[in-house]
Amino acid sequence: MMRYILKRVGLAILVAFTVSLISFSLLYLSGDPAVALAGEGANANDIESLRVLYGFDRPMLVQYGDWLWHALQGDFGQSYYFKLPVASLIADRLSITMTLGACGISFALLTAVPLGVAAAIRPNSIVDRVALFLSVAGQALPSFWFGLILIVLFTIKLGWLPASGSTGWQNYVMPTVVLGYYAMPAIMRLTRAGMLDVLNSDYIRTARAKGAGEWRVMFKHALRNAIIPVVSLAAVQMGFMLGGSIVVESVFALHGAGYLAWESIARNDLPTVQALILVFSMFYIVFTFLADVLNAWLDPRMRSS
Template identity: 45%
Template sequence: MIDYIVQRLGQAVLVAVILSVVTFLLLFVAKDPARALAAPDATAAEVELLRQRYGLDGPVPLQYVRWAAAAVRGDFGKSLFSQQPVSRILPPRIVATVQLSGFAILITVLVAVPLGVIAALRRGTVADLLASALAVAGQAMPIFWFGLMLIVLFSVKLGWLPVSGRGTFRHLVLPGTTLAFSVLPLTMRLTRSAMLEVVSQDFVRTATAKGVSRAAVVWKHAARNAATPVVLALGMQFGALLGGTVVTETVFAWPGLGDLAVTSVTTADLPVVQAIVLFAAVVVVASNLLADVLVGLIDPRVRY
């Protein structure tokens, strides 16, 4: 198991380094990175000062080493828009996005997995048809439209939940549900497919023939063997979840990374954009690494 983890960790580090290079190269989208980092009315002396501050006065490989060393320390420079250190702007936004994403994953696991299992065990019944219809409708439905419909129903019509902001659990319900709906349908369909494959195997029929209870057969034997593709899918969908936060946080005015990303791109705040892109990349790599490790613990066969 240790060799398996070390191998996956090495792959994750390599991917993270490659992504950091791509993030660094965002500076060179502009012809003159120092001019892009400077204010529109900056003088030549101020541009040159920025060039020295960000280490843009040397060879590109050396520039990357300097930038990466600073990034490891959490130093991405100052925001061009607010003139505050990026390291001070990001933490509260990260906390808000982690809170939203964590709630969305919790909803996905609590709803999609049981529905997928029920649909597989009752294949061809009304329950299976309803679950499949919900999955298809969910995948076809734009996330922003679903969020707007939730606002109209639960905020405008019924007045049960607030439309925007972040302060209480009630503020989390609508954006969290909207974000969960971006990954819930696929997770449910994968759970159903994995369970259908497992319940038709010999060991499940043998356990049933030996008199093992239905609940034990389903949750102890079948569900554990069907968990591998589901766990991998959840890890791979974390990128889609982060992408969904951009839309969700914009619709619900949730003060997270997605909302900050939209503002930073609009104002061409390059240091903040770089920090957000690198953080998102590292989170996706880490989530995939965690999924690989969990799969290795669940199914020893993948270690070899």
């Protein structure tokens, strides 16, 4: 097990290094950063002064090494727009996005996994058709449109939930449903497919022949093996939720890290965009690593392979 974990740690470090290189390259993919900072009416002297001030005149490898060294210490520089340290900006906003992401993936798992299991136990039944409908609807509904529909229904019509803000748990109900509902279809389909495949296995027939109860067969023998790919998918979805919560946070005016990313992109605040891409990617890498370790614990064959 330890050998497997060490291999995964090495792979995670390699991916993190690649992501850091891509994040830094964004500074130059959009053009000359000194020109972008100076604005349209700036003259050549102003642009050159900014280039020297921010160190853009140095070799690119030197800039990357300096940026990476400071990033490893939690220093991402200063925001061009907010005029504040990028690290403090992200720290102030990240808790909202983390809370929303955790609630979203919990809602998706608690809804999709039971539905997927029920659909596999009774294929072509009413439950299976309802699960299929929810799966198709989840992929077809744009998240921003779904969020607006919920606001109209539960805020304007019924007055049950607030449409914006992050002061209480009520503010997270609708964003959680929107963010989690988008992840439900893939988890539900994978759970259903995995359960159908496992329920036709020889060891399931053997367990039933030995007189094991149906609940024991389903949840101890079948679900443990069927859930392995779902764990990996949930890790990917969690990383996607953290990085892809920009739309949901914008609709519900949740000023989290996703909303900060939208503000930074709109205002050409490149240091903040760089740092957010790196932070979201690190979360994605960590979640994927933890999912690999959990899968290896659930299925010893992965460790031996």
